[in-house]
Amino acid sequence: MPPILKVYAIALSVPLARVTDMASSSSPEQTRSLAWVVRAVKDWVERCGKVWVEAQVIELNRRSGPTQFLTLRDVDEEISVTATCHRRVLDAAGPVESGMTVTALLRPTVWSRTGRLSFECSEIRPSGEGQLLAQLERRRRLLEAEGLFDSGLHRPLPLLPKGIGLITGAHSDAERDVIRNATLRWPAVRFVVRNTLVQGAHAVEQILPALADLDADPSVDVIVIARGGGSLEDLLPFSDEALIRAVHAARTPVVSAIGHEADNPILDLVADLRASTPTDAGKRIVPDVAEELAGLHEATSRIRQSVTARITTEQSWLDSMRSRPVMVDPTATLDIASERLEATLARLRLATDRALETESREIDHQLRSVRAMSPKATLDRGYAVLADAGGASVGSVEATRDGARLDVYLSDGTLGVTVDSVRPGGPSTPVATPQKGSTTS
Template identity: 55%
Template sequence: MALNSSAEQPQPLGRVIGAVKDWVGRLGEVWVDAQVVEIKRRNAPTQFMTFRDRVANMSAQVTVSTMVLDAAGPIPEGSRVTARVRPRLWDRDTSLSFECLEIQVAGEGRLLAQLEQLKRKLQAEGLFDGHRKKRLPLLPHVIGLVTGRDSDAERDVVTNVARRWPAARIRTRHALVQGANSAESVMTALAHLDADPEVDVIVIARGGGSLEDLLSFSDEGLVRAVAAARTPIVSAIGHERDYPLVDFVADLRASTPTDAAKRIVPDHATEAAGLSQARQRLDRALLTTITREQSRLDAVRSRPVLVDPTSAFVAHYERLHLLRHRLEAGIDRRIRTEEADVRAAVTAIRALSPKRTLERGYAVLVDAAGHRSVSSVTDAATGDRIRAYLADGELSLDVVGTIGKEPEHG
């Protein structure tokens, strides 16, 4: 019922707000088709969302309980949803919002929600952990390729690998990359290449497409097969903005098939140029080292001891000659001194020698037996025979008389 009012009889504002709130409440619950543009989660029982019409430029604020929001599963922003809502008008500021009683992800959003749930499950199992990822070989000899037959992705990988590293060989296993049986087909091709001992790395390549087109590369069985593969796996699915679940479990994600070729083999021209530069640097380093060592060797060889090895002995020879001269001079002086001493001793001995006395005309007298010297007239009597020793011989003498010296009287 409309409220009667006029300038003379206006209605109280509170009554008008109450009437509007009553009219809004009569709308009751209604299912709406909308797009989620924002979700504000907080640590509280009530969460806030923003819905926008999928065609018209209109939006609305929505409150939802944490239980209802969690029951709907992951809802990425931008998802299309179908929600059962009830409008509410708040008395204090007359703001209009909607209370969400139930929400379901619709269309592509439903797929995104399902993929998000699977992603969380696999991540919880540790299949995305970095320590599980294998290192790619530096220079693969045989490259396995899983891709669609006659696809642009195949041509991109083969052409770029051949251009960058012509010696690399590619073994291709064609598979269905879209449709109901595509995941199983890719798994079969992957298992065949993974069992080949000559294959060093495997590339799974597909061009871009819609979410549904790439859905098989988020298949749980394929993701687990990639995680269990013995050979390093490179995923090159779609374009740079596409992220199927295989990307998270692969050992390396390439943004495009062309990027995959660049990531698995080096560029021959770049490597050749780098090798040439390295050889030039090595040559210069060796030349510098040889020059430096040659300079050191020349400096050593120019030293006097190496120019004339015997020059070091000259000073020693001179000192030895000086010492020898001193020694000979000392010996000569000592000999002359000793000779002088000997001559003096000989002279003294000769001066005191009885023979010297005999040579002056004296004689030594002894008895006939030669045992007793005769030094006094009293030592011999007349008729005794005595012996006289002269300088040049001896004489036998007979005493015929004695002439004694008169004793002196005092």
């Protein structure tokens, strides 16, 4: 009997007494409610309990909520059922995908609102290839949690390696693909080849010492681990934990070139570079000499153009500088400065002459004022100045006495006189008008 049908067999093994009673006791006059019938069927079905079945996942609908839906099909017959499970069940099972064969713990149930038969899945265990995938997924998560896949730890490959270590099967297509494509790109490339088993239980035992040997070789700048395509079981050595840790600890950059584009062993995650195929690895570990020569010629051409453009620019600037008047006739600037100096000197002389003339007129005016107020001018007008024997000016009759000896200063000389009498009086007192050149006594 197909495994999925075991559920129905268990359901049918339930005593049918109640079913018979229900059928015999019903009539048009004595009916049962539909809800009662659905609940009765639900009760009978759920008495089956949980049962392990082997089936193939043909459809998986992951949703944002906790409840997930999947469709299971019998591995031998065209019988399928719909099952539900919690998100945690799928996460714990590892990578469950459509087409995978699994062992599932199912519990049949009936939806009360629709009467539809369904199955609740409480545990899923991948079997066959699915089981291997689940194991690899758990190993991947463990190593990732340790930080072995951190992209910041990946080292860049050297531009032109002195030597390339190659670990692959003897006389394999992978070996030929890597060497041929690398040699086509860079004919002088040098390989250090270590042939090992690349599948089977003893593959890792040979790959590990080969990796250590190449890592210790100072002439090897990069190591390529290559193998052609194969089944999941064939590629298991390249997901081995010991190999993953050895690659992580290697001081030399490691390139993973395992299988085809769709193959993803754990080695791809820890390697410094993942090549999709061995052919791709041969193209990525060395530069293309033709491309490099073309790039060199292009760079040389750009440099020449840049230098020529710079020289042309500088020559234009130099010609522009040489065409300026100061460069054509350097003395022109001196002539202009000399003209400015002469004009400034002329303005300075003119300003000086005007200042001297103004000051000369001021001096003449002051001299005339001083001369007009001097005693000599008074004397020149016919007046005389009296002074006593001590030289003091006599400006009043009270300043002298009879018989005093006075000096009379005139414009042309001095007279010595004696005071005969003193007659006090004001200007209103009639006196004889003095004549020019006469002496007052």
